Amino acid sequence: MNGTDRRRRRVNAVWLVVWVIGCGVCAGAGQAAEGPASARTFYVDSKTGQDGNDGLSAERAWQSLERVNAAELKPGDTVRFQCGGVWRGALVPASGKAGAPVTYTSFGEGPKPLILGSLPRDRSEDWQRVRENVWATLPMEYQLGEEVLDLRGGRWSRHQEQDADVEVTHVEDAAGTILRIACSNGGSASNHVQLWGPPLPVQKGACLLLTFRARSSQPFRLPSIGVLHGGSPWNRFARSAPVNRPLDADWETYQAVLDVQESAETGRLHLSLGGLLPAGAVFEFQPESVRRATPNVADPLTVDVGNLIFDGGAVCGWKKWSLDDLTKPYDYYYDGAAQRVYLYCEAAPTARHKSIELALARHVINQGGKHHVVYDGLAVMNGAAHGFGGGGTHDLVIRNCDLGYIGGAHQFTRPDGKPVRFGNAIEFWGASRDNLVEGCRIWEVYDAALTNQGRGDDSKQINITYRNNLIWNSEYSFEYWNGPETAVTENVRFVNNTCVNAGRGWAHQQRPDRNGSHLMFYSNTAATKGVEVKYNIFYDHSDWGSRYSSGWQVLPDMDYNLWFSQTGVMAYWFRQKIAGFDEYRQATGLDAHSQFADPQFVDPAGGDYRLRPDSPARKLRSDGDPVGAEMLWR
Numbered sequence: 092m093n094g095t096d097r098r099r100r101r102v103n104a105v106w107l108v109v110w111v112i113g114c115g116v117c118a119g120a121g122q123a124a125e126g127p128a129s130a131r132t133f134y135v136d137s138k139t140g141q142d143g144n145d146g147l148s149a150e151r152a153w154q155s156l157e158r159v160n161a162a163e164l165k166p167g168d169t170v171r172f173q174c175g176g177v178w179r180g181a182l183v184p185a186s187g188k189a190g191a192p193v194t195y196t197s198f199g200e201g202p203k204p205l206i207l208g209s210l211p212r213d214r215s216e217d218w219q220r221v222r223e224n225v226w227a228t229l230p231m232e233y234q235l236g237e238e239v240l241d242l243r244g245g246r247w248s249r250h251q252e253q254d255a256d257v258e259v260t261h262v263e264d265a266a267g268t269i270l271r272i273a274c275s276n277g278g279s280a281s282n283h284v285q286l287w288g289p290p291l292p293v294q295k296g297a298c299l300l301l302t303f304r305a306r307s308s309q310p311f312r313l314p315s316i317g318v319l320h321g322g323s324p325w326n327r328f329a330r331s332a333p334v335n336r337p338l339d340a341d342w343e344t345y346q347a348v349l350d351v352q353e354s355a356e357t358g359r360l361h362l363s364l365g366g367l368l369p370a371g372a373v374f375e376f377q378p379e380s381v382r383r384a385t386p387n388v389a390d391p392l393t394v395d396v397g398n399l400i401f402d403g404g405a406v407c408g409w410k411k412w413s414l415d416d417l418t419k420p421y422d423y424y425y426d427g428a429a430q431r432v433y434l435y436c437e438a439a440p441t442a443r444h445k446s447i448e449l450a451l452a453r454h455v456i457n458q459g460g461k462h463h464v465v466y467d468g469l470a471v472m473n474g475a476a477h478g479f480g481g482g483g484t485h486d487l488v489i490r491n492c493d494l495g496y497i498g499g500a501h502q503f504t505r506p507d508g509k510p511v512r513f514g515n516a517i518e519f520w521g522a523s524r525d526n527l528v529e530g531c532r533i534w535e536v537y538d539a540a541l542t543n544q545g546r547g548d549d550s551k552q553i554n555i556t557y558r559n560n561l562i563w564n565s566e567y568s569f570e571y572w573n574g575p576e577t578a579v580t581e582n583v584r585f586v587n588n589t590c591v592n593a594g595r596g597w598a599h600q601q602r603p604d605r606n607g608s609h610l611m612f613y614s615n616t617a618a619t620k621g622v623e624v625k626y627n628i629f630y631d632h633s634d635w636g637s638r639y640s641s642g643w644q645v646l647p648d649m650d651y652n653l654w655f656s657q658t659g660v661m662a663y664w665f666r667q668k669i670a671g672f673d674e675y676r677q678a679t680g681l682d683a684h685s686q687f688a689d690p691q692f693v694d695p696a697g698g699d700y701r702l703r704p705d706s707p708a709r710k711l712r713s714d715g716d717p718v719g720a721e722m723l724w725r
Contacts, residue, residue: 134198150177175204
């Protein structure tokens with residue numbers, strides 16, 4: 092059996108375990124407690140529902156995510172998705188209130204309701220042969236409509252922070268206003284230099300074409316252009332793909348297609364330049380207009396494609412950065428200007444695969460600024476940004492959900508020309524508090540399965556718990572960082588989780604920074620107390636069991652964990668590599684009562700991570716309860 096066959100067999104076995112568990116759990120999710128007596132329950136059925144229905148019974152169910160997102164839900168309301176149903180796009184939840192959350196769950200029997208952040212390209216007519224062994228999705232064309240916003244005389248504001256130093260002047264010429272940005276120091280992160288444009292109200296599902304001229308005395312690549320809320324929590328309502336070709340000293344006209352994912356009256360045009368503008372560069376930006384546009388296909392690839400998923404994960408694409416880089420099967424390139432995917436395949440892709448999913452650079456659950464929301468029993472898959480993403484959240488419960496094939500989209504390109512990709516399964520960004528993730532299964536994630544992270548004075552991360560989750564084949568099982576010194580981290584608990592095969596996922600080999608680690612603790616300068624990592628199983632990692640970066644003044648309370656790996660080293664401890672478990676405990680003072688031993692899973696090669704009766708994970712705690720996510724299997 093070759094390597095590909097072994098991987099396919101393993102993937103299929105894991106899918107079987109998840110399917111069996113998921114079907115049973117989904118049938119029970121419909122029994123979740125209802126809200127107050129005045130609360131309503133709405134039903135959604137992707138097969139037989141109609142958006143013109145009132146949604147108040149299974150027989151009068153709604154059909155689409157768009158109808159759910161547009162509903163005027165009230166605290167205490169519940170939305171139930173039909174088990175076995177499939178929806179594409181982004182779910183934008185409504186907020187509830189204390190004691191009356193808005194709940195998104197399931198009804199009926201069968202697999203968990205599946206929300207996909209991907210578009211299918213599995214019809215033979217979806218692909219064209221463009222050269223030997225290279226196939227491409229259909230070319231994109233847009234019919235221009237009315238002008239939405241004239242930008243020729245608009246004023247833009249600059250925001251800078253940390254050590255960034257740029258000077259912005261407005262220069263008028265016959266074609267309109269030119270923003271001249273002289274950079275002394277572009278900062279080290281994207282938010283360090285930002286340009287904010289005029290207000291632009293947007294409607295979900297609209298396609299807008301932004302036209303502008305630009306040049307730079309030193310070449311660099313423009314990132315995606317967005318429409319964001321002009322204040323905390325900085326919700327993103329629309330974004331374009333990054334500009335593929337670098338700017339140079341000559342004026343050139345560019346067009347960016349804005350993909351609107353959420354309606355908003357408070358949006359403003361936005362461009363992040365921090366970490367991109369070269370020191371000494373003079374960047375000139377002359378926006379012209381925003382017009383409505385109608386694409387020639389119903390589901391255009393308006394944002395980056397961060398992964399190609401064939402036949403449910405039997406094979407994944409290998410992202411490349413130019414057409415000439417396509418040299419091996421499953422190499423692919425997303426051309427943002429043309430909005431096409433080019434794939435190296437020796438025969439027509441649909442002749443070899445029944446299912447081809449293109450994961451897009453969008454959050455599948457876009458929950459920025461939301462609060463008092465419960466998600467129970469959903470499957471969230473194939474999103475190239477985050478599975479659950481958005482900042483400024485509180486009082487969220489994510490329970491009994493499955494997440495897989497998340498992340499990998501092109502976020503921006505650094506000044507040295509290196510592209511940056513990203514994507515976490517569940518992320519709590521910035522000011523986030525009183526959030527719970529429990530009983531979830533998470534696999535095949537480009538970055539972290541679970542993470543809370545932030546940067547800024549308002550980054551207060553308080554009372555966040557991750558418990559009883561099963562994680563495998565993610566680059567990081569849990570990632571955390573926060574700062575600066577005025578930020579706060581309190582009572583973050585990562586307990587009773589089973590974490591398997593860190594750095595063994597679909598993306599590890601194609602990452603420029605292979606870094607497989609169960610615990611990725613980057614720089615933490617926030618005022619910190621009460622970070623707890625206990626009663627977990629950490630099994631197999633490619634690089635590090637845990638990795639610590641600078642700034643930590645108060646270390647996590649880490650103990651009663653079961654560690655085991657035959658590869659990698661135990662820790663990367665503030666630039667010191669520590670290979671052995673005993674050496675690690677002596678050097679760090681952590682995991683005093685933890686053990687290094689094989690947890691004795693029932694069938695780890697087949698994806699069955701239940702514990703055998705003689706597992707040391709059953710004997711580590713004095714109260715007799717096993718460590719890890721054993722409760723998932725009870």
